[in-house]
Each structure stands twice: as C-alpha cells, then as structure tokens.
Amino acid sequence: MNHIGRITSQHHTIYEVDYEGIMLEAKISGSFRYRAKNNTEYPAVGDYVYLEQVNHELGTAIIKELKQRRNVLKRTEAGTRGESQIIAANIDYSFICTSCNQDFNERRLERYFAMAIGEKIEPIVVLTKSDLCNNLEHFKARIQSCMQGITIIESSSFDKTGIKQLKELLKENITAVFTGSSGIGKSTLINQLMGEEVLATSDIRKEDAKGRHTTTYRQLLKLPEGAYIIDTPGMRELALDDSSVDDTFLDIIELSSNCKFGNCSHTKEPGCKVLLALKSGMLEDKRYKSYCKLKKEETNRKGRKFARH
Ligand SMILES: Nc1nc2c(ncn2[C@@H]2O[C@H](COP(=O)(O)OP(=O)(O)OP(=O)(O)O)[C@@H](O)[C@H]2O)c(=O)[nH]1
Ligand SMILES: [Mg+2]
Ligand SMILES: [Zn+2]
Structure with a gap:
C-alpha cells in the first residue's frame, strides 16, 4: 500500500489523481464502493488515496482506500x-x-x-x-x-x-x-x-x-x-454542519457563562447576561439574531440526526 496519490478533481465516478506529479484517471475499487456507507466516505478533492493497478501507459489507476483525513x-x-x-x-x-x-x-x-x-x-x-x-x-x-x-x-x-x-x-x-x-x-x-x-x-x-x-x-x-x-464553484446556499456555532460567537459564550441559569437559552430567562448586553447595546442586535438563527439550525440538525438512529 505505498502508492499514494491526491485527488485533484472528480467527474461523476472518475477521479483525477496526482500521483508523484503525474495525472491519472482513477476509479474506486469494488470493495471500496461496497464499504462506503454514505457520500462523505467517498474521495473528495484534496483527499490522499491509496492506489493500485497504476498503469503509466494508459494513465489509469484504481483507488483502493482513503488515507485518514486531517479535516x-x-x-x-x-x-x-x-x-x-x-x-x-x-x-x-x-x-x-x-x-x-x-x-x-x-x-x-x-x-x-x-x-x-x-x-x-x-x-x-x-x-x-x-x-x-x-x-x-x-x-x-x-x-x-x-x-x-x-x-x-x-x-x-x-x-x-x-x-x-x-x-x-x-x-x-x-x-x-x-x-x-x-x-x-x-x-x-x-x-x-x-x-x-x-x-x-x-x-x-x-x-x-x-x-x-x-x-x-x-x-x-x-x-x-x-x-x-x-x-470551487460559487456557492448558492450554505447551511452549517456540526456544532461550530459557539466557536464563532465567543463573545456571546463568554457573556452566557454568567447567566443565572446554566441551561439558559438567552431568549427569555431572567438574569440572562446575553439579553442584558443586548439591551444595553453592548451586543449588536444583528449579531444576536444571527446567533439565534444558527443555533436553531444546529438544534434542528441534531434532532434530525438523533431521530435517524
Ligand atoms: N474590477 C475587478 N474585476 C475583477 C477582479 N477580479 C476578477 N474580476 C472580474 O470579475 C469577473 C468574475 O471573475 P471570476 O474569476 O470568473 O469569478 P469566480 O469567483 O471564479 O466565479 P465562479 O467561477 O462563477 O464562481 C470577471 O469578469 C473578472 O475579470 C478585480 O480584482 N477587479
Ligand atoms: Mg470561477
Ligand atoms: Zn442567557
């Protein structure tokens, strides 16, 4: 398993792979397809992949396995x-x-x-x-x-x-x-x-x-x-994945550590420091609304994932 290439583009079932500076056209192996449970387990652009049957004359190869992703x-x-x-x-x-x-x-x-x-x-x-x-x-x-x-x-x-x-x-x-x-x-x-x-x-x-x-x-x-x-092609829509909303709103998270209730939703509770900051103008209204919207999306998504299992 020492032929490692990197996916440069994908056209339906054909992947273009950079293998030591040479561009190959590759398909995934039958067992790869058998193992893949969903979309995200197929190769994506930027992925490193293990190749077999590398054929320099034809410029082709078979993708055997995905190397573990960093992110x-x-x-x-x-x-x-x-x-x-x-x-x-x-x-x-x-x-x-x-x-x-x-x-x-x-x-x-x-x-x-x-x-x-x-x-x-x-x-x-x-x-x-x-x-x-x-x-x-x-x-x-x-x-x-x-x-x-x-x-x-x-x-x-x-x-x-x-x-x-x-x-x-x-x-x-x-x-x-x-x-x-x-x-x-x-x-x-x-x-x-x-x-x-x-x-x-x-x-x-x-x-x-x-x-x-x-x-x-x-x-x-x-x-x-x-x-x-x-x-990348210009994106029309963007929905968030996984729980990274809090990381983007560190100011709100910091405020919320002083809310009266540990499970404060920052929408109506008494002693809510987020609402207080909003009232005093310290927290921008637009930013607060954006936080609520993304948080709600995140909750919906988690609910959906939960329901599927
Ligand atoms: N005035 C100006 N025009 C620019 C600049 N950069 C790009 N453009 C023009 O903007 C237009 C779109 O540029 P593209 O590079 O095709 O845009 P893109 O983001 O790749 O678009 P998609 O491939 O559709 O996602 C072209 O007419 C470019 O000439 C710039 O710095 N200044
Ligand atoms: Mg473009
Ligand atoms: Zn609160």
Missing part, C-alpha cells in the same frame, strides 16, 4: 435531509472571498467562519476587487465585528494587490481552498497566483452584479512554489 470543509447539501457534502479535505486555510458590493453579507461570512473553525482550518477573508471599492476600511470593520482578529487580505486583479500577501501564506505543502459566491473573482485570483490562465473566468451580470457560475467543479492545482490551492 474536511463540509456543508449540508441544499435540498437533502441534512446530508453532508465535502467541499475539500486536508485543508490549512479557507480563503473566504467576498467583494464589497451586493455580495457582501456578514451573516454568510459567519457561516463560513464556523465551517472552518469547527475543523481547525484557519479562515482568512479575501476582499476581492478592491479597485472597485472606495470604503475598504468600512468593510474591514464590519468583518472584524463578525470575528475579531481575523486576517483580511485585500486583493485586486488589476494591479495584483494581495498576491504577495497570499503567497507569503502559501508555503510549500500548504493547502488552501477558495470559497465564496459566483463572480467575485476566485478563478481570476488563482490564475494570477499560478502565473498563467489555467482557469476559465467570465464577467458578472450587469443587472444584479451576480456571477454566471463559470467554475462548475472543484479543482486542486499546485502552485509553482509548491502549495496546493482549490478553486
């Missing part, structure tokens, strides 16, 4: 009963891309933060198209109020703002995934990091500044400097 970036699939979908595996940084137009949404950012933190992936915000924004400081302050101390990188493909800062993080063997809505410039940015046009890009719609969903599948690329980066 996964996952979301609950839209339209399913809370089934998880793995976006990418074995990740160091989640570059959460957003531009400063209609796309900017604090509540969505909080969801992305929670997805990363729960898996010990460092979230970093990339403010794309900084050339189009004349009040960057305002947006930065809003991001900081969602998560204090988070690293924010401004980028612009016009003058390559941000490339140097990104490259400083993208050291050899680091893996980073770029996520965010369609049309905010993920693929354009990755092309600049690669130093060539490897990915297709297209302009956004004039009417509503929405993207055209140009990237259609996740793809892992290796930078000349040796880091791995994953481009």
Whole structure:
C-alpha cells in the first residue's frame, strides 16, 4: 500500500489523481464502493488515496482506500435531509472571498467562519476587487465585528494587490481552498497566483452584479512554489454542519457563562447576561439574531440526526 496519490478533481465516478506529479484517471475499487456507507466516505478533492493497478501507459489507476483525513470543509447539501457534502479535505486555510458590493453579507461570512473553525482550518477573508471599492476600511470593520482578529487580505486583479500577501501564506505543502459566491473573482485570483490562465473566468451580470457560475467543479492545482490551492464553484446556499456555532460567537459564550441559569437559552430567562448586553447595546442586535438563527439550525440538525438512529 505505498502508492499514494491526491485527488485533484472528480467527474461523476472518475477521479483525477496526482500521483508523484503525474495525472491519472482513477476509479474506486469494488470493495471500496461496497464499504462506503454514505457520500462523505467517498474521495473528495484534496483527499490522499491509496492506489493500485497504476498503469503509466494508459494513465489509469484504481483507488483502493482513503488515507485518514486531517479535516474536511463540509456543508449540508441544499435540498437533502441534512446530508453532508465535502467541499475539500486536508485543508490549512479557507480563503473566504467576498467583494464589497451586493455580495457582501456578514451573516454568510459567519457561516463560513464556523465551517472552518469547527475543523481547525484557519479562515482568512479575501476582499476581492478592491479597485472597485472606495470604503475598504468600512468593510474591514464590519468583518472584524463578525470575528475579531481575523486576517483580511485585500486583493485586486488589476494591479495584483494581495498576491504577495497570499503567497507569503502559501508555503510549500500548504493547502488552501477558495470559497465564496459566483463572480467575485476566485478563478481570476488563482490564475494570477499560478502565473498563467489555467482557469476559465467570465464577467458578472450587469443587472444584479451576480456571477454566471463559470467554475462548475472543484479543482486542486499546485502552485509553482509548491502549495496546493482549490478553486470551487460559487456557492448558492450554505447551511452549517456540526456544532461550530459557539466557536464563532465567543463573545456571546463568554457573556452566557454568567447567566443565572446554566441551561439558559438567552431568549427569555431572567438574569440572562446575553439579553442584558443586548439591551444595553453592548451586543449588536444583528449579531444576536444571527446567533439565534444558527443555533436553531444546529438544534434542528441534531434532532434530525438523533431521530435517524
Ligand atoms: N474590477 C475587478 N474585476 C475583477 C477582479 N477580479 C476578477 N474580476 C472580474 O470579475 C469577473 C468574475 O471573475 P471570476 O474569476 O470568473 O469569478 P469566480 O469567483 O471564479 O466565479 P465562479 O467561477 O462563477 O464562481 C470577471 O469578469 C473578472 O475579470 C478585480 O480584482 N477587479
Ligand atoms: Mg470561477
Ligand atoms: Zn442567557
């Protein structure tokens, strides 16, 4: 079991695997399929896999087994009963891309933060198209109020703002995934990091500044400097997975440690310090509402999981 490759993309049942710098097309073995109980047990982009029957002439191989994952970036699939979908595996940084137009949404950012933190992936915000924004400081302050101390990188493909800062993080063997809505410039940015046009890009719609969903599948690329980066299609919906809500709302958790009741729901109880902070304006109303909403989703999800067993 010493042929280890890394999944770079998936097209239905065919996986593209980087095996010692050579790209192979691989399928999973019959016994792999037999053992896999659900979606998440199949290979995902970024996974390391054990290969057999490596055929250099044909450029093919069989995936025998998955190497244990360090972590996964996952979301609950839209339209399913809370089934998880793995976006990418074995990740160091989640570059959460957003531009400063209609796309900017604090509540969505909080969801992305929670997805990363729960898996010990460092979230970093990339403010794309900084050339189009004349009040960057305002947006930065809003991001900081969602998560204090988070690293924010401004980028612009016009003058390559941000490339140097990104490259400083993208050291050899680091893996980073770029996520965010369609049309905010993920693929354009990755092309600049690669130093060539490897990915297709297209302009956004004039009417509503929405993207055209140009990237259609996740793809892992290796930078000349040796880091791995994953481009992803713009996400339409985002639901959280697992219990990482608390990690994103540390200020609220801290307040709640002084609530009168240990099982305080912070909605109506007397002696609730969260409600007190809300009343005094110390805690922002929007942030409180977002916390309640995500907490409720989390509770529903757990209820569902419980009901299934
Ligand atoms: N003004 C400006 N436009 C940019 C910048 N970066 C990208 N764009 C433009 O934004 C549009 C969308 O860029 P893409 O790279 O295709 O966006 P994407 O995030 O990959 O979109 P999907 O693949 O649909 O998820 C293209 O027309 C780019 O030229 C930038 O820094 N400044
Ligand atoms: Mg793209
Ligand atoms: Zn409380």
